[in-house]
Amino acid sequence: MKFIALIVIVLAIIAVAQLTRIYELTSKLRNRNETDVDYRDNKLNANLLLLFGIGMFVSYIWMIARYGAGGNSVAASVEGVDYDWLFAVNLVLISVIFFVTNGLLFYFAWKYHARPGAKAFYYTHNTRWELAWTAAPAAVLSVIIVMGLVQWKDRTGAAGENAVVLELYSKQFDWAVRYAGQDNQLGKFDYKLINTDNPLGLATSATIAARVDELKAEIEALEIRINDKNVVYSVNALNEMKNNLATKERLYVRLLQLQENHDPAWDAAALDDIVQPANIKLVLKKGQEYDMYFRAQDVIHSAFFPHFRAQINTVPGMVTRLKFTPSITTREMREKMKDDNFNYILLCNKICGASHSNMKLTVEVLEEAEYDAWWAEQVATKTFGNN
Numbered sequence: 001m002k003f004i005a006l007i008v009i010v011l012a013i014i015a016v017a018q019l020t021r022i023y024e025l026t027s028k029l030r031n032r033n034e035t036d037v038d039y040r041d042n043k044l045n046a047n048l049l050l051l052f053g054i055g056m057f058v059s060y061i062w063m064i065a066r067y068g069a070g071g072n073s074v075a076a077s078v079e080g081v082d083y084d085w086l087f088a089v090n091l092v093l094i095s096v097i098f099f100v101t102n103g104l105l106f107y108f109a110w111k112y113h114a115r116p117g118a119k120a121f122y123y124t125h126n127t128r129w130e131l132a133w134t135a136a137p138a139a140v141l142s143v144i145i146v147m148g149l150v151q152w153k154d155r156t157g158a159a160g161e162n163a164v165v166l167e168l169y170s171k172q173f174d175w176a177v178r179y180a181g182q183d184n185q186l187g188k189f190d191y192k193l194i195n196t197d198n199p200l201g202l203a204t205s206a207t208i209a210a211r212v213d214e215l216k217a218e219i220e221a222l223e224i225r226i227n228d229k230n231v232v233y234s235v236n237a238l239n240e241m242k243n244n245l246a247t248k249e250r251l252y253v254r255l256l257q258l259q260e261n262h263d264p265a266w267d268a269a270a271l272d273d274i275v276q277p278a279n280i281k282l283v284l285k286k287g288q289e290y291d292m293y294f295r296a297q298d299v300i301h302s303a304f305f306p307h308f309r310a311q312i313n314t315v316p317g318m319v320t321r322l323k324f325t326p327s328i329t330t331r332e333m334r335e336k337m338k339d340d341n342f343n344y345i346l347l348c349n350k351i352c353g354a355s356h357s358n359m360k361l362t363v364e365v366l367e368e369a370e371y372d373a374w375w376a377e378q379v380a381t382k383t384f385g386n387n
């Protein structure tokens with residue numbers, strides 16, 4: 001099918017080229033220069049331009065009617081309703097300006113096409129008009145930007161007292177979730193502590209000690225290999241091992257500093273955190289405000305919750321945050337959309353590598369009672385901090 005379409009396109013291009021050639025030859029036969037433009041050509045072009053303009057308006061209206069003016073579902077968060085309102089204001093404004101300016105553009109091009117004997121009116125400029133069409137858009141844009149900033153401040157500003165804290169940890173190519181536990185406080189972390197037992201690098205006296213031991217063992221093993229007189233290494237292999245050793249030794253010094261500066265009183269906040277490894281799901285409670293913190297391990301990702309109308313970049317080396325309040329449970333949304341398989345999702349919205357398109361997490365919004373049951377189960381089966 002695609003191949004046939006391609007052939008049709010190629011043939012159409014050849015046909016147009018041939019037609020142009022024929023046109024040039026007939027012009028020559030009629031002793032007429034093909035670069036001459038006469039009244040008939042102008043009129044034809046003016047009519048075609050008007051037709052194109054009308055076609056563009058019709059397709060715009062058709063697309064809005066067919067696909068809707070914005071998102072593909074109702075907003076599923078309290079804040080999303082405000083977002084949709086702002087989006088609608090923008091769309092109405094843009095549409096009105098689009099129809100007025102483009103309507104005039106195509107109409108004038110049609111009405112004032114060149115005619116025999118008609119001479120163009122020479123008009124250089126009008127300061128008053130130029131001022132007007134610079135100031136008016138600037139004023140309108142300022143209003144839109146301020147309205148956007150007000151919403152941005154609301155979405156990223158301080159969360160309410162009862163907001164539940166959680167963390168989303170992004171890396172190529174998945175999302176892990178950390179719930180703050182009973183104290184609603186996320187424990188400290190440090191990237192140097194990341195290993196298979198501690199994928200989010202949580203900092204407790206135990207994880208730091210374990211990592212110090214682990215790194216010490218790695219350094220010793222590497223030293224033994226480098227000094228092994230029974231093996232002859234190539235210069236490259238030896239250099240690589242030495243570089244690797246130097247890196248590990250630097251890291252070791254930093255870890256000892258971390259250990260020295262760590263206050264064991266901080267452990268409690270981390271020990272009750274519930275860490276869920278990548279690709280499980282994010283479970284939220286309806287009507288609960290969430291204060292979400294985001295981290296990235298490798299490159300910049302972007303946390304995008306399309307149904308909650310929320311998005312924020314996740315950046316290596318810094319913590320970003322966002323808040324929203326889910327207002328519709330997954331079950332209610334399935335009924336609304338008449339789709340039993342519907343699920344809310346968290347997507348990565350920053351092209352972050354080869355498998356970027358797979359980087360998503362299911363989000364489930366539950367009623368309070370269901371959520372409490374789920375939460376009790378998580379607390380009972382949690383592994384981090386219990387060993």
Ligand SMILES: [Cu+2]
Binds near residue numbers: 302
């Ligand atoms: Cu990503």
